[in-house]
Amino acid sequence: MTEAATKPAGGWAAAILGIVVIACGIAFVAGGGYLVALSGSPYYLVTGILLLVAGAMALRGRALGGYLYAAFLLVTLAWGFAEAGAEPWALTARLFAPALLGLLFLLPPVSRKLGKGALGAGLAGAIGVIAVIGCFALRDSHDVRNTVPAGALAAVPEDAAGDEWTAWGGTRSGARFSRLDQITPANVGKLESAWTFHTGIAPDAASGYLSATPLMVDGKLYLCAQDNSVFALDPETGKTIWKVDPKVSPKGASAVRTCRGVSYVRTAADGVCAGRIVSATFDGRLMELDAADGKPCPGFGKNGVVNLYAGMGVVNPGFYYSSAPPAIANGKIVIGGWVADNQSTDEPSGVIRGFDLLTGELAWAWDAGNPANVHGPAAGQAYSRSTPNAWAVMSADEKLGLVYVATGNPTPDHYGALRSPASEKYGSSVVAIDVASGAVRWSFQTAHHDLWDYDVPAQPTLFTLNKGGAQFPAIAISTKRAEIFVLDRRTGQPLIPITEKPAPQRGAVEKLAPTQPYSAVHSMAGPDLTEAAMWGLTPFDQLWCRVRLKQLRYDGKVTPPGLDEALIYPSIGGGMNFGGVAIDPMRRLLVTNALYYGTIVQMVPRAETEKLRAAVDSHSVTSFGVPLPQEGTPFGVRLTPFASPLGVPCNNPPFGRIAAMNLDTGKLAWERPFGTARDAGPFGMALGLPLAMGAPNFGGALTTASGLTFIGAAREKAFRAFDTRTGDELWSVRLPASAQTLPMTYRGPRDGCQYVAVTAGGHNMLQSPLSDTVVAFRLPGCKDGHSRGNPVK
Template sequence: MIWLVRLLAALLLLVGIAVALGGAWLAWLGGSPYYLPGGVAVAFCGYWLCRGDRRAGWLYALFLTVTILWALWEVGFDGWQLTARIVGPALFGLPFLLPFVRRRIGRGALAAGLAGLAGCLLILGCALRSPMEIAAEGGRMTTPIALSGDPGQWPSWGRDDAGTRFSPLTQITPANVEKLQLAWTFDTGHDPMSAPVPSPLQSTPLMVDDKLLLCTQTNIVFALDPETGKPLWRFDPKVDAKGGSAVRTCRGVAYHDGSNAAPATCPRRVITATYGAQLIALDSATGRPCPGFGQSGFVDLNQGMGRTAPGLYYISSAPVIVGDVIVLGGWVADNVSTDEPSGVVRGYDVITGALRWAWDMGNPNNAHGPPAGQAYTRSTPNSWAPMSVDAKLRLVFVPTGNATPDHFGAYRSAQSEKYSSSVVALDAGTGAVRWSFQTTHHDLWDYDVASQPTLIDLPVPGGAVPALVQPTKRGELFLLDRRTGKPLADVRERPAPQAGKVPEERLSPTQPFSVGMPSLAGDRISERDMWGITPIDQLWCRIHFRKLRYDGPNTPPGLTESLLYPSLGGGMNWSGVSYDPDRRLLLVNSIYYPTLMQLVPRATVGGGAKGPGASHNATDFAAPLPMAGTPYGARLRGFTSPLGTLCLAPPYGRMTAIDMTTRTIAWQRPVGTVQDSGPLGLEIGLPIRMGMPGFGGTLVTRSGLTFFGGLKERAFRAFATDTGKELWSVRMPASGNANPMTYVGPRSGRQFVVIAATGHVTSQSFPLGRTFHAYALPQEGK
């Protein structure tokens, strides 16, 4: 068996040399001094083992002991962090227990083997736990809140105009949720991978007028029987996919019941907007376009937009309806140029389709549309995220993005600077600005406000205050008085990093931090937070981290590579948060995914971006983004090791419950396993909880359940809302990166929970799905 000994010796020698060389580089960069002597020790172990020198075992035992003590000093008992540091060396120690190795080098082999065994037992003892888990303290008192409307329906994208995603249904409970079973599935018939640029199915259906109403990423609208999932009608606007991007989607439709007023035709309407920039009104009964709306049911949203091209401007989120006014913004492609379509927000008559008002932040004179031959102000911040409505205040709450291009802002107008990355309250009748609150000043990081504002009645001594919770990609939760926009939880301006910017750029000296609410941004990253499957790729990540420019949150982009954390994906993204008013708990899905950013001189950009879709390219994430009209392009990519795993230690996704009475964390836990993930794109297949990233949102019910599927994992789960304990899960054909919903079947009286099996391009969650899945308790007698 001498050849096995020599093989082990050769591996130790090669690994030791590699670690020693990398350790020398890391030490020269000012990093941890551990790797250089550690690599030298391992190399000598391999050399002595090959020669049969008894010192090999004793040295390896000493190396493992020092490694374990060093790892505990660096990261404590964080199981995932210890795994990256200890498992590789410990596994190399186990072969020293083999009899033929012990015969060759004596009792030192036993010491090395026992040290390896101790390392493995330490990892098992930590059980891959995460220090980021905060347990709930006992049960919670609940006070049922009276809600208006039919409790069995889901009439708006966020269930209500306030975007709470709270259902008063109680048929499915923590006691019986484990009995949930698949009730039906619906296949949209669209193969997402057949498009030139694949994009995910992210629709949340409405349940209203005894129908499920939903849309696909190709803007086909379906009405389904809510009991069986069988289609009742189908409408295809036949949009042209030219210029498509990986974020091309339709997240939902809107519904208007005008049966108690004119007109006689199309009294109940489904309102949808498309990738082709069309606003469409459909008869809820038949799916046919309403003839009196616009031109035979269609309104051209390109009117007044000036120069545009396929994929530069379209609608991805569901419109909102306030009284008889449809309000919508639109998605404008990131980082294409300084001359892109306007981010105008517009209100249209729900009956006639006529323009009622327009909010053009760059030109108030365009409140009723621009004069003939002119256009709304170009390249102003857009509003692609879902909006919310307070019908009593007659306010529409508009989350805004940053002005294009995202990563260079020296040429932005004063109005763009004022309203970018903000939440803005507009008068629903006129479109006039009532107030605005900015979440990021002079945004250079693509920290556009992607989440729907969630409206809550904030409990205070003696009553409640009408409040607004605004989640952000920065991981900050801003709590505002929705009447005035003034903070209800303390917001402080803190100094922002200034070093590393390009000469033409200007920076905000401060950025706002919501210190009166728990921050979900994650701690400032250090070298100790680097991670890898093995010590070697962790060492690679440490070296790369030391080479990066990183001064904490809002490190400005520049000509040297910088670390962006939280990433431009969040923090919190378009799925928003849920609020349980009975338990006064805010449920938040947050993402922890570092990104590398670098500006590149204009001459080096070349043809790297091949059109509007390149701003969210699905196949070449490192392609330089053009930012035409500026001196620079931009390059963005995930901070990953050569094995394709994130350099940041897990968890990468967390679920947090925030007590809105005390404004403290009630519980927090990593959510999601590595079953469908792994190095080099391989799937590990093991349900080991790590905390995975995802873009889907939550649904909460009065019975005390939180449903969630938005992960890089093909699973749908239910948790106890008051404790975070996982109560039920089911495998799906694709991950559920969409928001779930629930309703009561009008004939059976059964409560159904529905989610789209989506997948997601940006998070590399494949396959992309095309089906909706409905779950319910078993019917009696079946």
């Protein structure tokens, strides 16, 4: 018998596996050595050396190769639990791929060659896989679970939404709560699609995305599309009653262009324009339409249109538009506008204007930079340039005569040394404005000298707070910082404590605010990032993210921009974005959702910015591949996501959470990951894995008297219902696209059925495919008018 015949077969397989292990070792040693040089963890360098030796032994057919790989896996298992505990996603990044590689040692060709060494590696691999799967199996669906027993329910507020949904947030208070209770936690699982509506407007990234929250009033459902077309639908069938296309050109449009909804007001019992739809267009028109037939309202402006560019000075295409439905209160239409980020120190004004509801005449203007412009600028003059804008939905208290305006930070966003005193005072704030006169009653700033694009993105929400046996008219302000501030809406004074805390100063190129405000309400920001909090689909992109974090300047929350790369976390998108909060006044809970990823910011000197921008031919508002100009300042700014080369956020999952807090104390009631990985994956691919890792999300929730919370919002193509008191998921359904909007609910005017409707338009910035769809759901027993449902309470 020859010597070759006496050797165990499978040398080729063991050699290949050895080469793979060596390649892993090289990556670990190279990246791990660099990480150690950055004062990072020595784990990768040490285990990389172990992998090199293990791979070399396996390549030579030595059993020691298997034993050493088993040792690597056991060290990794111990290190993983020591660094991340039993958190399954954290263990997955560290252990799952290496454990699967360990199982390959059990392949017959390899085990015949390496003998008991292969068995050891395979056994360690099995232990690793079982450990990860076991942590997933044992994990509760919540991060924090409500242990407070259900108490007596408070009464439904008199002004709560009921049969109709008359404003973007249900009512002008923006509470997003409905007294309807036909759909309950017991029967929500039976919901089925009642109708589907398609706008027929082809969605594409250039024309924005569909995200309107419909209204239902006077027997019709109203919404706007991403081209500003306005539709009136039959609320029980979804069929079009009328459509108005204002013929808005998409030329020069912003990359974030959207129409989030229209407003409704009744001005007479009957007749022409007794009910009016109010909407604004991307090209600066404020329109009033007869809710009955969509025709322009006579007597309002010129042929039913008011020119919003009047008094604005130069408005370049794509630099200014109103994304939110106008606020209507006490006979006034109050409107602000979105202004392009990071373009110039000379951009359109963020002026807030009040127009007469019937005539469209300017009643007042709040120009933060020049209060003398209260009746509009003089001939040849313009409202103050680059003052804080207001792109979020407003809320109103007609009894107090106040409208509550959420402002953004002044342009340009990441350099503030040239801002005016008015911009410094009113940027990233909520401002209470007298509806009758336009005078400021009070203001509260959520981020001082904002250099992070921490606009107040959401509608301020009005509710009644119980404290010490007394009731207070309150306002909840949610922010991109993921802080929620609760104030007395009469005065702006805190009802739940707010503390000023020192802010990081290192690395800034300008004078900073020494402190920033923090609320005693539970923060959705999460802990500051650490090396151990870095994540990846494999140990290799996790190592990349660890190195990347060490390369960045990061001193925790509100780390300032500078000439080096700095990390903003929560990112420029939040935290919380335009979805805001929903109130359940009966269970005394506030429900909100947040996203978790970071943004890398770097100030780029003017000469370099101009050189880089000259090399591209792109519209300045939508070009993100080069530094944004910030013209008029010494720096452009480069913004990039804090993500691995696979396009996955570098921070640990969950990437999205939903939570409920006690309405009167701000204490956390429950919190859980929000969304799955079904429509996510590396490079933006959808892997179809329904794993609860949380998903980035834009949009908000709806609560009902029966104890349900409905929400789309996540990047995932899903619409869900949760038990408001416990946070348990009770129902979900697939949608044609993700739903970056607020859902709404109403009672069918003929069949008495409760409907829940949501716009499924997708979102280009979430890498979610776009759609032109609105879907409504109802209970099957209510079909064809067979049930009148429960009476409205």
